[in-house]
Amino acid sequence: MEIEILGAGCAKCRATKKVITQVIQELQLDAEVVEVKDLEEIIDRGVVITPGVFVNGELKSTGRVPSKEDVAGWLSARSD
Amino acid sequence: MLREIVEAGVDTLLEYLSLHVLSCLVPAFFIAGAIAALLSKEVVLKYFGADAKKWLSYSVASCSGTILAVCSCTVLPMFAGVYKRGAGIGPATAFLYSGPAINLLAIVLTARVLGLSIGIARAISAVLMAVVIGMSMAALFERGEKTKAEKHAAPAMAMVDNTAEQRPGYITLLFFTLLVAILLVGASGLISWVTKLIALALMILLLALVVIRYYSKDEVREWGSETWWLTRRIFPLLLVGVFAIGLIGGIAALYAPSHDPQIAVGELMKPYFGTNSFFSCLLSSIVGAILYMPTLLEVPIVGNLFGFTTGQMAAGPALSLLLAGPSLSFPCMVVIWRTIGWKKASVYIVLVVFISTLVGMLYGGIVG
Numbered sequence: 142m143e144i145e146i147l148g149a150g151c152a153k154c155r156a157t158k159k160v161i162t163q164v165i166q167e168l169q170l171d172a173e174v175v176e177v178k179d180l181e182e183i184i185d186r187g188v189v190i191t192p193g194v195f196v197n198g199e200l201k202s203t204g205r206v207p208s209k210e211d212v213a214g215w216l217s218a219r220s221d
Numbered sequence: 222m223l224r225e226i227v228e229a230g231v232d233t234l235l236e237y238l239s240l241h242v243l244s245c246l247v248p249a250f251f252i253a254g255a256i257a258a259l260l261s262k263e264v265v266l267k268y269f270g271a272d273a274k275k276w277l278s279y280s281v282a283s284c285s286g287t288i289l290a291v292c293s294c295t296v297l298p299m300f301a302g303v304y305k306r307g308a309g310i311g312p313a314t315a316f317l318y319s320g321p322a323i324n325l326l327a328i329v330l331t332a333r334v335l336g337l338s339i340g341i342a343r344a345i346s347a348v349l350m351a352v353v354i355g356m357s358m359a360a361l362f363e364r365g366e367k368t369k370a371e372k373h374a375a376p377a378m379a380m381v382d383n384t385a386e387q388r389p390g391y392i393t394l395l396f397f398t399l400l401v402a403i404l405l406v407g408a409s410g411l412i413s414w415v416t417k418l419i420a421l422a423l424m425i426l427l428l429a430l431v432v433i434r435y436y437s438k439d440e441v442r443e444w445g446s447e448t449w450w451l452t453r454r455i456f457p458l459l460l461v462g463v464f465a466i467g468l469i470g471g472i473a474a475l476y477a478p479s480h481d482p483q484i485a486v487g488e489l490m491k492p493y494f495g496t497n498s499f500f501s502c503l504l505s506s507i508v509g510a511i512l513y514m515p516t517l518l519e520v521p522i523v524g525n526l527f528g529f530t531t532g533q534m535a536a537g538p539a540l541s542l543l544l545a546g547p548s549l550s551f552p553c554m555v556v557i558w559r560t561i562g563w564k565k566a567s568v569y570i571v572l573v574v575f576i577s578t579l580v581g582m583l584y585g586g587i588v589g
Contacts, residue, residue, distance in 0.1 A: 149298045
């Protein structure tokens with residue numbers, strides 16, 4: 142499972158990474174967190190308000206810090 | 222001596238921890254949080270596209286600072302994104318300027334601490350300046366832009382599937398109107414205590430009903446979360462900054478003729494900022510453009526540090542600083558330079574500084 146966090150280093154991006162990493166640890170999931178910081182790529186993928194979160198290539202949220210429940214929801218749905 | 226300096230710091234700090242300030246900051250944070258959580262930014266960003274009608278783009282760009290971002294750190298990546306997606310240099314720079322210049326919290330605090338007159342002047346000038354700056358940039362640079370826009374097919378905006386029930390537009394309007402009304406009534410000095418409490422109670426009740434009926438639990442949670450996020454990031458820094466400004470006042474009191482920490486720095490600066498002259502306003506704009514000011518800190522800098530509230534700094538340079546300060550700082554200039562190139566960046570910076578100077582002089586001339 143690949144989780145991408147698209148963001149150029151804003152505070153919300155860092156907070157998002159923290160939440161996602163915590164959830165992965167707590168649920169002991171086999172997932173990789175990738176940070177995409179290149180502005181060109183972020184724009185090409187259509188994210189205008191960072192952070193953008195993609196799980197296995199699917200957009201899950203933009204512009205806000207997801208809650209742990211949100212993240213857990215996305216990740217458990219994918220592991221079927 | 223050390224004790225006096227620390228006392229000066231504490232005195233200034235207490236000014237900002239007063240009911241006077243908090244009674245308008247607290248509702249303002251809730252409004253800012255609501256805007257961040259509940260207003261769809263994608264809707265606003267559509268107006269930045271290359272094919273949007275020009276006048277609409279500019280109107281939206283000059284006001285959207287309130288909706289899209291609060292501090293310059295958020296504005297810069299958004300500006301880069303919006304520009305690279307094909308928004309003209311005009312609307313993009315209008316937004317770049319207006320973002321930090323007219324953020325709601327800053328306007329509210331300005332009006333509260335520095336006075337209604339300068340607060341309103343700041344808000345109106347910032348919006349108009351954004352349009353003027355944007356259009357000037359477009360006039361100077363757009364010829365090269367048209368061909369660029371053709372090559373850059375803007376990728377579709379990534380949007381999360383929104384399965385939330387559609388809320389009628391008038392409910393959103395009612396919601397925000399109530400929030401703003403609560404802010405204005407709560408902060409107003411013109412209404413008696415009793416009337417205020419009754420009015421506030423009624424409005425809060427009505428607000429609660431609207432929220433329960435039309436907003437989901439998730440949205441309310443998001444609202445609370447955004448409000449707390451903003452408070453956490455902005456308020457402590459404001460307090461620390463205010464305390465530091467007080468300390469500086471205390472230190473300056475050792476050198477200033479009056480030895481009064483409240484006005485010492487302003488006194489020392491008076492030869493530079495005490496009049497509404499071109500020189501004062503220009504100097505003020507340049508200082509504002511270079512200095513980095515965390516969100517909201519421009520208010521105590523103008524009020525306490527440079528002494529606007531005690532009459533040391535004239536209205537003209539004060540407004541100039543408020544207009545040039547938040548949107549620019551030296552690190553910010555570097556990022557802008559990297560995004561749009563040194564030519565455009567230089568023109569943008571010169572425009573901000575120059576127009577801030579002129580607007581300041583104009584305001585100073587009117588208000589005296």
